[in-house]
Structures are given as C-alpha cells and as structure tokens.
Amino acid sequence: MKKFERFEGVVAPLDRANVDTDLIIPKQFLKSIKRTGFGVNLFDELRYLDEGQPGQDCSSRPLNPDFVLNQPRYANAEILLTRRNFGCGSSREHAPWALEDFGFKVVIAPSFADIFYNNAFKNGLLLVRLEEDEIERLFQETEEREGYALEVDLENQRIITPRGEILEFDVDEFRKHCLLEGLDDIGITLQDDAVIHQFEQQHREQRPWLFR
C-alpha cells in the first residue's frame, strides 16, 4: 500500500444517498481474476447507457452524458463527495478496488456502511465523515466553481477549502497510522517478521513433521 500523503484534489459530487456496492461495481465484473482494472466499470450502470460485460473494451460504449463523472470538469477528480450510507450492500472488496482504480483517494460523506468502511481502509482509501451541513456546503461550492479542489491533511485530520475554511474529521488512530505509513494488514504483520521467524524455528524443532 502507498503512503497516504497530504494532497490537493478535484472534487466530484455524487448527489445520491445509499449508494450500494452493486451500484459501485455490478456483479458480472466479480468474475475477474484481477484486483485491478475495475476502474472502467466503476458505477457502470450509471455511467454507460448499455449493459457492460466483463472483459469488454469500454472505450466505444455509449456514455451517459448526465452522469457526473462523464463531465470533463470532473475527469481528474480524486475526491468523491456524496451522501449518507455510502457503500451499503455486499462485502465485495471489489468496491474499494474500483474506486481506487478510477483514481479516487478520498470519499467524503455523512456516513458509510460498516463493511465497506473496513474494506476501504484495508485498501488505502480514506473515508471522511463530515456533518450533513458541512457536506451540503461543499456540494454548493463544488457546483459553483469549476476545478473546485480540497486539501486533505490526514496527519492533522482536517480538510481545507479554497477559502481557507478548515473542516476537522475523526478517524481511529490505528487506521490513520496504517494509511500514513502505507501499511496494509500484511505490512503490519511483516513488521513482526522476526517474531514469526522465531516462532517458526521453535515450532520446527518441536514438531519437525510439520515441515516436510
């Protein structure tokens, strides 16, 4: 996992509550043997006018001009701004994989579904919970100004708007630490590699038949 660094990124507004994981990445794409490459199918049913198939070349598919991510001003967005209960539904890890593969680093919403919340942090995606009224204001400002960008400072747990307004947010220490250090579960476990080696050696001496 890459270290999560302070950055400034363009915001794309997805004005919708209860966005479920099926909407984020529909089921037919789970047949893939990859963890990457889901970006072109992110929000597939909202984004294209036809039904997508796994492995299909999406460049010639008809785009839905009304969908926010199809608008040129949001093409390079790195922050997704949305409404409450984002990521509800199934436990598929493909949902954060698709958001990241598209280029999102942060999702800002009033609330997130539990499983999605876990899966996102496991994969380096920062989820920021803000108050409903703060979210409302951000929606307005995003729409008013093209190229609207926010600065995300995870270290100090704050978002800085172009006007210099500071919005503070909560995140638990362990998850914050993992993101800042770029540690996934495996990375964290590997910090204990000496302990594992030591255990393994002792295990081997006690029960050599397990090592054949």
Added chain:
Amino acid sequence: MSAKTLYDKLWDQHLVKQRDDGTALIYIDRHMLHEVTSPQAFEGLRLANRKPWRLDTNLATTDHNVPTTLIERAEGNKGIKDPVSLIQVQTLDDNCREYGITEFGINDPRQGIVHVIGPEQGATLPGMTVVCGDSHTATHGAFGALAHGIGTSEVEHVLATQCLLTQKMKNMQVRVEGELGLGVTAKDVVLAIIGKIGTAGGTGYAIEFAGSAIESLSMEGRMTVCNMAIEAGARVGMIAVDDTTLDYIANRPYAPTGEQWEAAVADWRNLVSDPEAEFDNVVTLDAAEIEPQVSWGTSPEMVTGISGQVPDPEAALDETIKRSHVRALEYMGLQPNQKITDIQLDKVFIGSCTNSRIEDLREAAKVAKGKKVASNIQLAMVVPGSGLVKRQAEEEGLDKIFIEAGFEWREPGCSMCLAMNADKLGAGEHCASTSNRNFEGRQGYGGRTHLVSPAMAAAAAIAGHFVDVRGLPANDANHAQEA
C-alpha cells in the same frame, strides 16, 4: 494449570503473538488453494513485490470449474468450454508454476476436491492449522486439526506471512451419544445437528464433535460431520485424535515416517480435550433417535427425518420463521404437510466434499447394486471426490454397479455441488444431493436441492422419490470387503 479443550490446545500451539487490540497472529501449517479464490491474492503478492513465505506449506488443485465428463477431461484444460472458467483454471496453473507451489492439475491422478485430496495425501495432519479460501475447510478438523475457511485478502496474508490475523473463538461441544441405527450415517448425524441448533447455532464458536457415536465413525464419516460445521454457523469443526485417526494417516504420501512418525504419534495423543475442560456451550443428541435425514427447504436447517413431513408454516413459532417457511415452500414447490417420501425427484447427485469419498461410494453402491434408476430420473450422477477415490472405486468394481444401474460415472471435481461447470439443475428440478448447501439457485438457477446421505440418494434414484433406506432388504455387502 487449567484444563484445556482441544481447540485451546491447538490455539496455544500456534499463537505467534497476542496483540493489545484483541487480535492475534496464528501460525499456519498447511495452506490449500483452488482456482476461484486465489487469483487476486497472487496478484496482490505480485503488485507488492512479495514472495510466499514458505513454499512447502502450500498445496493447490483445480476443482470448482473443471468439467466431469471423460471426453472433456481427455483434453485437459482445453476441454473447459466456458472461457471465464478456463482463465481461472489456467491462472492457478500459471501462479503455481511461477511461484513453485505444488499443484495437482486437471489431469493429475491425484487431482480432486481440495478437501478430499488434503486428507487423502496425508497433507492434513493432526495438530496442524489448516486454511484455504473456502468455507468447507472445516472438513480437515476431523483429524484433530484447527481448520477453517478464509477470504481472498487472507489468502494473500497467509501466502505472504505464513500467519493469519484473527481472534479466538468460543468453545462449543456437540455430543452424540449412543449407537446409530442401521442405515443411519454421518451425513444424517450432521444434518440432525444442524436441524437442532440451526444455521446460526455455532456462530462465533469452534465446535468439537464428541460422544460415542462420533467416536464410532470412520475418518470419512468424521470428515462429513466436520465439513458441515460451517452450515451450523461455525467456521471450525473438529474431532479428537484416536486410533481411527492414526490408522488413516499411516503411510500416506505426506505423513511422517520412522522415528518422526513415533514422535508425532506421541504428540498427537494429547490432541483431545482435557476431561475437566469447560465449554461455553454443550449440546447433546441421542444417536438412537436420529433417522435418515432429508432437507425440504432452502437452508440446511430446514431438514427432517425420512418418516416426517414438510412443515405447515401456519404452525411456525413466530412470524419470521413463518415467512421464511412460506418462501421456502414456494421456491421448492412443496405443499404443507406433504410427506417426505412423496417428494418426486428429477435428478440425483452423489458427490461433493461432503460425500464423495470411497466409503460414501460404497454405501451408495450397496443400495444400487442389481437395481435400475427409476424412469422419472433424468440424470443420476456419481462424481468421485478425487482421481484416487475414482481409481479405488473402479478397483472395487463400484463403477460397474453404478453404470449398470443407470448412473453416470464421472471424473472428479466439485461438479453440481455449486454448478460452476456444466453440471447444473434446471429450473424447478428436484434433486437428491449428497452435497452441503440447498440455497436457492445453488445447484443451478431455480433448482431444488434436497440434502441427503449417499445411501439415501442412491435409494431415491432407484425409487424415483425418497424412501427410507432402513426399510430396504439388506444388501449383499461383500464387495465392500474386497478392497
């Protein structure tokens, strides 16, 4: 020093590190892989530039997607017609080759369902931690091992670190005491247990199966019981080590030999719960009361004895149960109070990691010998759990018994247990199946699964509907001894 359960002992023997946040690092001795849940894990390793921690703990096979007819299998991977399935199978082959992991590929004589081949090879040993990206990994607990299924991220974690980040479960003991009736098998025992405690009864627990009826089971039977611990909500099922366990393991390819065997046996003898050990929950069943079981609904807990009937939702204890029964009867096309023996069948499937071992095939063959599959049965198939099971069955002449009776004799794999290959139920078809899940659509879109033992499945194939195997004239069992 306090008394320990078998689970406590296995946990303690593998605890690498207890963390302050309540999670723990557990060392993994055996990691089994199949094609469906491993590709993203290998890709993750590659992206992070990591290598498997210890190659010799991994054992892979392709089982879920492989076709089961001889014609298709003769072509190896090329016989897989669905391109998506083919890619999954080839990806496992490629990953194993790239990293140097032992794989029993599609036409290896040792290929088979992952939970059949591990024990068969002696790759599952008492005292091991065994994991696999598959919920039926609980099967391996029959050997006094700590075995459970894991997710794809965890598959990658185990590959990279040889450890699992997990939390200790609670202890539950399920005791089955007394003697099983003639014709009542391990499958009936575990279905009866699930019927009693429900599909969430074991949630959060590691279940140890114990009691005289469990002790009297063969290893094949014990694996059948542990296999379905997951259907009772428990990720882990296990049974203490005894002579039956040791006799099964001796001389298997991966088992220790000579002095190491002696040392191992001395160690394995301790893999039993201490007499004073306390369980958080104990459930007891009387073996004599267990009848051959048949599931009537769309959850494994919707099960009853062969002499029973489909329940009337109106009689349900509460509104939630009533609604789920109504929905299940509708999906299954059954009437309230319909007798189980009146359920007409269209297909019969004998196979899966629950019931595709040699003993299962012998039991089914015993019933099928000299009989004919009923005319209303469109397809009755027998799918051995591995290439070696198939070979042994053929040496014993079981294949001929099945073929003469009108069963199809197939190549090993998961097959119609989950219908990821071409073996499927059609919409509305009723199937007597020796597999483990009767969920909606599990064996094919709209398919209706009834879970039963191999003997019950064979008897149903002959009769065209469910019958009580206990009422059948005793069959000549000589062929079973010939091996």
